[in-house]
Amino acid sequence: MKAAVINAFGETPRYSEFPDVIPAEGEQLLGVEACVLENFDKGTASGKHYSSKKLFPQFPAIVGTGGIGRTKEGRLVSFGNMRPPYGAFAERVAAGYVLPVPDGIDAAKAAAIPRSVLTSLLPLKYSAKLQPGETVLVNGATGVSGRIAVQVAKMLGAGKVIATGRNARSLQLLGQLGADAVVDLKEPEEQLAEAFASVVAGGIDVVIDFLWGRPAELLISAFIPQEAGFAKRRVRYIQSGEKAGSSVSLPGSALRTSGLELMGIGKISLETVQEEMKGVWNGIAAGKFYMEIEKVALADIADAWNRTDLDGKRLVLVP
Structure with missing residues (x-):
């Protein structure tokens, strides 16, 4: 069968022949319909991800950790948990788990949207416990996940959403998706620090950060109090991505009395994920989530892997 194959960490996948996968006990053979190409796939294939x-x-x-497939009976399903060296970016997979996709949902949307929604929905709802009327700052909102995070925050009842990003077209689009204010990260650092200080002074309850790196350092610095005393506000800061860098310099003063609480996605049960997926499917069917999707042939994986012109667009590989 044809698949996206690497022979070492750090390689660009190549479309080539690979031995057919033979299902083991508990696995289900599927024909692959669509797989989303995400930064996670590039990170794990680089050898630098944990x-x-x-x-x-x-x-x-074979690269790829999940996607949408079709059973021999013709049923569309979401799949994952493949046995190495077999991954998702192939013509066929032997999946360790499958979940049915509701009727009427396009395979490309089923592959692209749910994971991005859950990336924001689960930490905002269960880790940060976002309350109606609270203010959310989405750091890195012009990317695919950031755009979805703006929509999810509003869906969960955020009273105000502040979005940051570098792409001018996406910053304009964010207003239509629910952002009440935007911060342009292309500003010189001095002006950007002032902009962050201004929005922090206005009150922020939750941050979901898809960038980390230097933008996060400037944002976190804005929370450092300028006077002695205990924290005046609790700020839940969710670290969710690292497009701008994998590490930050974090002074102790950023945590001591700022009210900042750093967290990740947190501990969330499989039952919770499955329950929330029902709502995600309903939202997709109702057209509630906006995402720009471009279908790309699996045969063009090498070009797709190295694309830098996506501008908030999600690539979906189609065998």
Whole structure:
């Protein structure tokens, strides 16, 4: 069968022949319909992600961790948990788990939208416990996940959403998606620090950060109090991505009396995820989530892998 194959960490996947997958006990053979190409796939295939060696214990290997497939009965399903060296970016997979996709939902949307929605929905709702009327800042809102986060925050009842980003077209679009204010990250650092100080002074309850790196350092610095005393506000800061860098310099003063509470997605049960997925499917069917999707042939994986012109667009691979 044809698949997107790497022979070592750091390689660009190539469209090539790979031995057919043979299902083991408990696995289901599926024809692949659509797979979303995400930064997670690039990170794990680079060898630098903490899960790289688990996902790629040997080479050659097929990249991709999940997607949408079709059963032999013709049913569309979401799949995952493939046995290395087999991944999702192939003509066929042997999946360790499958979940039915509701009727009427396009395979490309089913592949692209749910994961991005859950990336924001789960930490905002269950980790930060966002309350109606609270203010949310989405750091890195012009990317795919950031755009969805703006929509999810409003869906959960946020009273105000502040969005940051670098792309001018996306910053304009964010107003239509629910952002009440935007911060342009292309500003010189001095002006950007002032902009962050201004929005922090106006009151922020939750931050969901898809950038980390230097933008996060400037934002976190804005929370450092300029006078002695206890924190005046609780600020839940969700670290969700690292498009601008994998580490930050974090002074102790950023945490001592600022009210900042740093967190990740948090501990969320499988039952919770499955329950929330019902709402996500309903939202997709009702057209509630806006996402720009471009379908790309799996045969063009090498070009797709190295694309830098996406501007908030999600690529979906179609075998």
